[in-house]
Amino acid sequence: MQKNPANIIVKFLNLLKFEKAEIYSIYIYAILAGIIQLSLPLGIQSIISFVLGGAISTSIVILIIVVIVGVLAAGLLKVNQMKLIEKIQQQLFVRYSFQYAHNIPKLNLRDVDNYYLPELTNRFFDTITLQKGIAKLLLDVPAATIQILFGLILLSFYHPVFIFFGILLLLIVYITLRITGSRGLQTSVQESDYKYKVAAHLQEISRVVRTYKFSRDTELPVRKADKHVTGYLKSRTAHFRILLFQYWTLIAFKVVITAAMLIVGAFLLVNQQLNIGQFIAAEIVILMIIDSVEKLIVNLDNVYDVLTSVEKITKVTEKPLEQNGRLDITDQKGFTIKAQNLSFGYTDDNRILKNLNFTIKSGEKVCLQGAYSSGKSSLLKVISGSYKDFEGILSINDVSIHNYDVNTLRSRVGILLNIQEIFKGTLEENICLGDTSIPHKQLDKIAAVTGLKPYIDTLKDGYATELLPLGQHLSYRVIKKILLCRALIGHPALLLLEEPWMGLEDEYAASVQNYIMNELKDTTAIVVTSDNTFATTCDQLFFIDNGALTTIQNKDR
């Protein structure tokens, strides 16, 4: 997909807005340093004039001191600039770390469905490219630009012909960037796209390493890598071609300016339009300008890197977050769920839920059944507030679900879907999800109900045991029990459970059912299970067939 370079530059400028104060200071320091640095050629010019005039006096000593102080002051300014840049670098890392941690759980699920998030978040690593790049960009580019400008202004005082060179330089830089800048950015972003494709492929190989070990085609991972690496090399070569063109233009300019200025300088010296002091000073200034042009050349690549990294990082930070209502549901005692003509689909042309109508009163227990892929999980996900773009009405306590603050709603909902997973953290974090207000007694109680307690008792660190991502090293049954504890903990007002006791020992399957039915009396629960005995104990039985819902009231209960 073609990226619009103007958009990327706007994103970069938006990013700089946060660091406005620091950047202004850096530029002021750069201007001061630029002025002070001119004291070097001017000082030397005066010293030479004094020496040639045979006037060795205290003035020379003072001048030498002035030059030395100038060098020292320029150094001090540089140190201050570096301090500010260090601050900006730290701020960038902190900002993106928190933005990623804050935004990822709040991403619109509809968007999340189309990505493999662990891969998408690889873009965070571009923060490091940005940190490094921005340091160079803010240190070298303003310093070099200001030195070129001041140098040319100073030279034009020696002779107006130098003004011509100044204008020529600006024109060449402008035309070169105008012609190649946009294409350079495009190729840089393309190169980065392929870099991430290669990384994603390697990540995927690692994720399913066991499968690849048994692969009949042992070359498959390499062949797949080859495709992305070829794309990477092609776009990198295209990018390098543009860089080369830009380098050559600046090198050509450097050669021309060196030759012309030396020739013009020598000519002016011979014609006595410049004295020897002025000539040497002019040559120092020319050397400074050339050095600055060199810095700009080296930094061109860096400019592309910085802009590309901004484009990549913002792939996550600028994704739309889920819509949120304002109503706090924390203090509402029970949840009555009502659906009127509720329809939902993941795509526009395929309705998974079709015109559902039901009422589940507060505290009622519902058994949800249906064939494979009939939409049972989808219904639970919609009721949990994860997908808001349904048609019809879905309300909790007669208020549309759209109006509730998602965070307060989720704090009242216990949910167990087949897709939920264990994350890297302690056992307690995996159950309580950071809610430190849950008493240990309750934790123990739920662990006993689900049958997790005997397992915890075998652990040296108990609830503080660190779990690996995806619950590696844990048995399916233990994972299931942890996830069940997560759903049941905190006395939820609404329980949405998918096959909660499937795979549990009979004893614990019974205790979980007993807990839901008898100890969570005021909790509204929807349980997907094919367990017909449980179904008969529920207040209602919902049956989904091809997206349509049939509800049966269980009057005998």
Ligand SMILES: Nc1ncnc2c1ncn2[C@@H]1O[C@H](COP(=O)(O)OP(=O)(O)OP(=O)(O)O)[C@@H](O)[C@H]1O
């Ligand atoms: N995130 C998604 N994006 C697109 N389609 C999806 C998504 N999740 C589920 N589906 C599709 O929606 C349909 C219903 O899936 P759902 O998981 O709700 O059914 P289910 O009754 O719970 O199935 P099962 O009994 O197999 O768990 C399926 O065809 C499934 O492929």
